Amino acid sequence: MSEDDFPRPIDEERRLAGVRARNATRRGFLVMAGAAALAACSSGPDVAPPQSSLPAPALPPGGNTAPGTGTPIGLILPLGASGNAATVAQALQNAADLALSEFAGARLRLIVKDDGGTGPGAQTAAQQALDEGARAIIGPLFAHSVAAAGQVARQRGVPLVGFSTDTNVATQGVYLLSFLPQTDVERGVRYAASIGRRSFVGLVPDNAYGSVVEAAFRETVPVVGGRIVGLERYAPGQYAEAARRVAGSAVQADAVFLPDAADAVPQVLQALAAAGVNLTGKQLIGTGLWDDPKLFAAPSLNGGIFAAPDPAGFRAFAWRYRARYGREPVRTAALAHDAVSLMAALVNSYGENGITDAAIQNPSGFSGVDGIFRFRADGTNQRGLAVMQIAAGSTRIVSPAPRSFAQAT
Numbered sequence: 001m002s003e004d005d006f007p008r009p010i011d012e013e014r015r016l017a018g019v020r021a022r023n024a025t026r027r028g029f030l031v032m033a034g035a036a037a038l039a040a041c042s043s044g045p046d047v048a049p050p051q052s053s054l055p056a057p058a059l060p061p062g063g064n065t066a067p068g069t070g071t072p073i074g075l076i077l078p079l080g081a082s083g084n085a086a087t088v089a090q091a092l093q094n095a096a097d098l099a100l101s102e103f104a105g106a107r108l109r110l111i112v113k114d115d116g117g118t119g120p121g122a123q124t125a126a127q128q129a130l131d132e133g134a135r136a137i138i139g140p141l142f143a144h145s146v147a148a149a150g151q152v153a154r155q156r157g158v159p160l161v162g163f164s165t166d167t168n169v170a171t172q173g174v175y176l177l178s179f180l181p182q183t184d185v186e187r188g189v190r191y192a193a194s195i196g197r198r199s200f201v202g203l204v205p206d207n208a209y210g211s212v213v214e215a216a217f218r219e220t221v222p223v224v225g226g227r228i229v230g231l232e233r234y235a236p237g238q239y240a241e242a243a244r245r246v247a248g249s250a251v252q253a254d255a256v257f258l259p260d261a262a263d264a265v266p267q268v269l270q271a272l273a274a275a276g277v278n279l280t281g282k283q284l285i286g287t288g289l290w291d292d293p294k295l296f297a298a299p300s301l302n303g304g305i306f307a308a309p310d311p312a313g314f315r316a317f318a319w320r321y322r323a324r325y326g327r328e329p330v331r332t333a334a335l336a337h338d339a340v341s342l343m344a345a346l347v348n349s350y351g352e353n354g355i356t357d358a359a360i361q362n363p364s365g366f367s368g369v370d371g372i373f374r375f376r377a378d379g380t381n382q383r384g385l386a387v388m389q390i391a392a393g394s395t396r397i398v399s400p401a402p403r404s405f406a407q408a409t
Contacts, residue, residue, distance in 0.1 A: 070107040071352040073343050074129030075336075076139035076149055081117030088330050089114075089141065092163070095317075095333035096138065098324055099340035106344040107352075115140050119148035126152040126160075134158065136355045138339040143169050150174035159360055161339050163332065167212070170379030173357060177335050177373070179309075181209065183383050184287040185216035185259070187307035191387045191399050192255045193224035197283050201230040201250045202257035203242055203268055213259040213287060229253050234268075243271035255283040258304075262295040269300045290390075297393050307385040309370035310401045317369045338368035364405065371401045372408075384408050 075096055077089035093112060100106050111132050113125035122145035126137060130152065136159050140146050143166035153160040154173045162169070165178045189200070200221050204210040210233060221228050230249025234242035250256065250272065256279065258265050265286065272279065284304035286295075291308045295301055314334055321329040345366070346354045357377075365374030365382075372384035384407075387399035402408035 070109040071135055071343075071347045071355075072109050072111050072129075072133045073340070074126065074132075074134035074137040074139075075110045075112045075340075076115050076122060076125045076129065076137060076145070077112070078117035078121075078141055078145070079112075079114040085117050085141070088332060091330045091333040092139070092141070092336040094325050095321065095329060095335075095337040096340045098321060099337040099344070101324075102320070103341055103344040103348075105348055107347050108340065108344050110340070115145050115149070117142060117145065119144040121145070122149040123152055125149065130156050130158060135352050136161070136343055138336065138343065139163060146174065146176075159355060159357060161342070161360075163335050163339075167380050172377055172379060175360060175375045175379045176381055177339055178332075178381075179288055179370075179383065180380060181213050181259070181287055182216040182380075183385060184307045185213050185257075186220045187385045187387060188285045188287065188305060189217065189220045189226070189257075190224055191305065191307075192283050192285055193226055194399075195283070197255040198226045199229050199253045200226055200255045200257055201246055201253040202228065202232070202259075203239075203246060203272075204231065204233050204257070205260050205264070206233040206235050210259070217257055217259075226255075236264075237267075239264075239268050239271035240274065243268070243275040243277070247272070247275040247277050250277045250282075253282060255285055257285045259287040259289065261289045262292040262298075265290070265295060266298045266300055291388070296390050296395060301390045302392070304390045305387055305398065306390075308388050309383070310386045310397065313369045313371060334369040338366075338370070338373075341368060342366055367403075372403065372405065374405060 075093065077092055078085045079089045079093065080086065081089065096110060100108060100110065111129045111134055113129050115121035115125045122140045125140075126149035129137060137149060137153050138161050140149055141163045143164040146160070146162035146164045147169040150160050150162065150169065150171070150173070154171075159173050159175065161175045161177050163178050164176055165180055167176065167180060167182070170176045200217075202214070202217055204214045204217075214231070214233070217231075218228065229252045230246045232242040232246045258268055260268065269279065284301065286304060286306035288306065288308055290304070290306035314331070317334050317337060318329055321333065343355060346359050350359065361375050361377055363374060365372050370383070373381050375381050382405070384402040384405070386397045386401040388395040389398045
């Protein structure tokens with residue numbers, strides 16, 4: 001165990017949080033900002049130096065710029081929305097402010113706008129932020145809001161980094177920093193193949209999420225040398241019929257893909273068992289939806305795997321957030337922290353004109369709270385994820401997250 005495994009008094013926590021923040025920020029985003037700047041200066045985004053040997057850019061003396069100064073960046077969130085959306089939005093704004101305070105020499109000024117959780121609100125917020133000089137936009141949170149704000153940003157030639165998981169709203173200049181289910185599927189299937197699994201069956205929920213993960217599953221399995229011997233979809237709660245339809249194929253399989261949430265997966269497994277499927281020796285594979293303590297306690301899931309960020313990064317971030325705000329951050333708060341750190345790194349490394357598509361699409365990527373990530377030209381992202389295995393009511397890492405994209409390939 002390390003010191004990070006033990007709670008500590010708030011004063012000591014603040015001190016160590018500051019040390020972690022300075023070290024992590026300079027090692028991560030500042031170092032990798034050198035890659036982004038050099039990539040932007042090169043002949044194209046395919047030319048970039050390796051992540052590991054980049055110099056940090058020179059920092060101005062005196063720490064961060066004074067409040068109200070620096071390169072303006074729009075931050076659009078549903079702060080005035082009803083229900084849980086406003087709570088999440090406030091956590092995202094807190095994390096953005098935390099990033100500014102932690103990033104040594106940050107030359108940013110956040111222009112915060114409330115979109116009310118609506119598309120028209122996001123469109124108006126984006127127009128206002130851009131009229132006030134924003135060189136980039138962070139947010140919004142929802143797909144329809146990202147689409148609306150992204151349209152405005154693209155017309156003005158300003159990049160947007162949003163938090164939706166709907167890849168339909170991603171495009172050149174409109175980037176998604178969220179955790180995309182396609183990445184979960186690819187990492188989990190590749191790991192299963194690496195330990196010798198070749199024949200896959202899947203039971204997939206019949207909803208929008210199911211459509212996304214099914215497409216990724218169909219694409220990834222042949223790439224890793226496997227084959228899909230059976231695939232069925234089910235409506236909510238209607239597991240038995242799908243299990244019966246896939247039961248014959250499941251006999252041939254050595255891996256079972258179950259991309260659903262904690263309240264559904266144990267019931268799917270019960271339906272498979274009732275249909276006569278012996279799951280002994282078969283590798284169960286999930287997605288990020290499995291990252292739920294309720295699922296870890298289910299004996300039928302013991303040994304199952306799913307892809308997720310290394311939890312150590314978020315644990316350290318959560319300590320810093322707690323020390324500053326006195327409450328726990330929502331899981332997505334780390335996205336706002338990384339988005340602000342990304343913008344600060346680009347500006348510190350290359351000036352306010354350095355927030356370009358070429359710099360954002362740097363193939364060497366960036367390192368944030370949840371590990372490495374990079375953006376594709378189509379606006380989607382790739383992340384370096386760990387593979388977690390459920391064991392005895394908890395999880396353990398069976399394949400560490402890569403530290404660079406060269407290592408990931």
